[in-house]
Amino acid sequence: MGSHFESCERLLEPLRKLLGIRQLALQRAQHGNELSTSGTGLLSELVHGGESRASELAHNRVVDTSVVSRQLGQLEQEGLIERRPDPTDRRVSLLRATERGRAALEERERQKARWLSEVVLSEWDESRLTELDGLLRALSDDLLTASRQLLTNPEDAAKEGNR
Amino acid sequence: MGSHFESCERLLEPLRKLLGIRQLALQRAQHGNELSTSGTGLLSELVHGGESRASELAHNRVVDTSVVSRQLGQLEQEGLIERRPDPTDRRVSLLRATERGRAALEERERQKARWLSEVVLSEWDESRLTELDGLLRALSDDLLTASRQLLTNPEDAAKEGNR
DNA sequence: TATTCCTTTGGTTGGTACAACCAACCATAA
DNA sequence: TTATGGTTGGTTGTACCAACCAAAGGAATA
Numbered sequence: 280m281g282s283h284f285e286s287c288e289r290l291l292e293p294l295r296k297l298l299g300i301r302q303l304a305l306q307r308a309q310h311g312n313e314l315s316t317s318g319t320g321l322l323s324e325l326v327h328g329g330e331s332r333a334s335e336l337a338h339n340r341v342v343d344t345s346v347v348s349r350q351l352g353q354l355e356q357e358g359l360i361e362r363r364p365d366p367t368d369r370r371v372s373l374l375r376a377t378e379r380g381r382a383a384l385e386e387r388e389r390q391k392a393r394w395l396s397e398v399v400l401s402e403w404d405e406s407r408l409t410e411l412d413g414l415l416r417a418l419s420d421d422l423l424t425a426s427r428q429l430l431t432n433p434e435d436a437a438k439e440g441n442r
Numbered sequence: 443m444g445s446h447f448e449s450c451e452r453l454l455e456p457l458r459k460l461l462g463i464r465q466l467a468l469q470r471a472q473h474g475n476e477l478s479t480s481g482t483g484l485l486s487e488l489v490h491g492g493e494s495r496a497s498e499l500a501h502n503r504v505v506d507t508s509v510v511s512r513q514l515g516q517l518e519q520e521g522l523i524e525r526r527p528d529p530t531d532r533r534v535s536l537l538r539a540t541e542r543g544r545a546a547l548e549e550r551e552r553q554k555a556r557w558l559s560e561v562v563l564s565e566w567d568e569s570r571l572t573e574l575d576g577l578l579r580a581l582s583d584d585l586l587t588a589s590r591q592l593l594t595n596p597e598d599a600a601k602e603g604n605r
Numbered sequence: 606t607a608t609t610c611c612t613t614t615g616g617t618t619g620g621t622a623c624a625a626c627c628a629a630c631c632a633t634a635a
Numbered sequence: 636t637t638a639t640g641g642t643t644g645g646t647t648g649t650a651c652c653a654a655c656c657a658a659a660g661g662a663a664t665a
Contacts, residue, residue, distance in 0.1 A: 342624090343625065369634090370634070
């Protein structure tokens with residue numbers, strides 16, 4: 280019963296609170312600009328990660344390909360991304376953000392960063408922010424990889440949890 | 443253009459990743475026990491926070507009262523919570539977890555904490571976990587209060603963002 | 606003082622939107 | 636022929652808003 284477990288137990292509460300915040304609530308508040316709420320994450324991935332195929336995006340976000348497919352369709356209609364056929368495999372399309380997409384994302388990120396900086400985290404000093412950043416990156420990475428793993432081989436439940 | 447803003451800008455990425463993880467993905471994976479996925483947060487609030495009225499719960503979670511209302515209905519049907527009329531105001535019901543509810547929540551939390559401890563955060567040492575815990579609590583608090591504020595008086599957009 | 610409005614507030618219910626899943630399906634690769 | 640990338644159909648869960656009811660809390664009047 281190491282206290283590592285207990286520390287994780289304590290973590291549940293803030294974690295639940297944090298994950299419970301649907302992006303929606305925040306994004307809906309930051310209304311006003313184009314850019315359909317949902318696809319933002321995808322668009323961001325494309326802008327920062329460069330040209331990708333749909334399946335990559337789905338894998339990164341740990342979400343069904345069908346979800347990505349529809350979101351991409353919407354983004355494309357809005358002219359925020361464009362596709363071109365992959366020359367080496369005609370089943371796949373390569374996706375990238377358009378200039379408009381890039382601009383829209385930048386605008387939204389600026390807005391959000393300002394809200395964070397001026398309202399949410401105004402009391403936080405530099406060093407604390409840096410610390411948070413580091414831990415958050417590590418956490419989200421570990422959480423995402425663990426989720427992926429869970430999703431692909433769910434024999435994890437054989438841990439005793441089911442019996 | 444203080445670097446406080448820039449730090450917040452950097453934070454956007456891990457934050458988006460983290461918040462993008464719908465609780466669903468995690469909870470669905472941890473299947474097997476009773477306890478409908480959705481109400482877990484509510485139930486937790488009741489167990490840890492004691493008897494409350496519905497509006498309090500909605501406020502805490504920053505969610506519409508109608509949502510809470512339905513989730514409570516479900517939890518009640520499953521016998522995980524119970525209501526009693528507030529003696530001082532017959533419009534409101536006071537809610538609390540039943541013994542079964544308490545047990546179900548505990549079971550689920552144990553499961554999740556184990557997953558965290560053994561899979562997600564197995565590489566993290568004590569001190570890092572403690573740090574994370576502190577920062578996460580502070581962050582979720584600040585984020586929640588800021589969201590509440592945004593929700594109630596949306597004249598925040600008068601920041602220039604809309605013009 | 607007691608009674609009758611009017612407004613506010615806590616909660617529920619109906620309708621709708623959206624994001625996610627799974628399953629079925631095409632087209633292209635191997 | 637089988638496997639894979641992607642799309643589409645159908646379903647579910649969660650959220651919002653608007654409309655509503657019942658109870659409270661004043662304010663105005665008898």
